Amino acid sequence: MDALLLPVVDDDGAPFWEYAARGELRVQTCGSCAEPRFPPRPCCPHCQSFDSQWCRLSGRGRIWSYVLPHPPLLPAYAAQAPYNAVLVEPVDAPRVRLVGNVVAAPGAALNSVDPARLRIGAAVRVAFREAGDGLFLPCWLLERP
Incomplete structure (x- = not known):
């Protein structure tokens, strides 16, 4: 895999x-x-x-844009489809866009949030998930789960 x-x-x-x-x-x-x-x-x-x-930064932001890749571009992501990829605008750095995924919890799978719950402008807060090799990736949790 x-x-x-x-x-x-x-x-x-x-x-x-x-x-x-x-x-x-x-x-x-x-x-x-x-x-x-x-x-x-x-x-x-x-x-x-x-x-x-x-x-x-405070770690709070809003979904600026998102996409649900169909089909997933890489085979390793197929098992997690449908998943989201989001651009987040931090509230305290409005010209910055950060890439990540909206997940149900920091260690949750990329497909742990129903895509129907995503909206442009939805409030999110940052969390971090371990990705391996000592890297921790920012991910995003909906403020109103």
């Missing part, structure tokens, strides 16, 4: 994954203009500063 996809950790994004392993949702923020940015990168796209810091 094929493994589920894991993120590739690079130098710019490594702090994101280190904080996630501690159960913290943080995004890179410009040290000059304070604009949050994701994905992480060396230079601010707004002011071109190379100064950055990692700011903790």
Whole structure:
């Protein structure tokens, strides 16, 4: 059986994954203009500063968009269909979009939430699930289960 996809950790994004392993949702923020940015990168796209810091977010957000892959693109995901892939807009970083899945609990399967319950604008909060190799992925729980 094929493994589920894991993120590739690079130098710019490594702090994101280190904080996630501690159960913290943080995004890179410009040290000059304070604009949050994701994905992480060396230079601010707004002011071109190379100064950055990692700011903790509240973990609350709203579903900005979602998709239910039909059929699943990779064989390893077929057993979990129908599942969702969501873009979440954090309430405290509205120009940032984070990718993940809405699940019933942090360790639950990708198909643990009925797709009929998903709505654009639905309130969610972050949780983290262990994905292997020491990586913890952000996932999302509906605020009103």
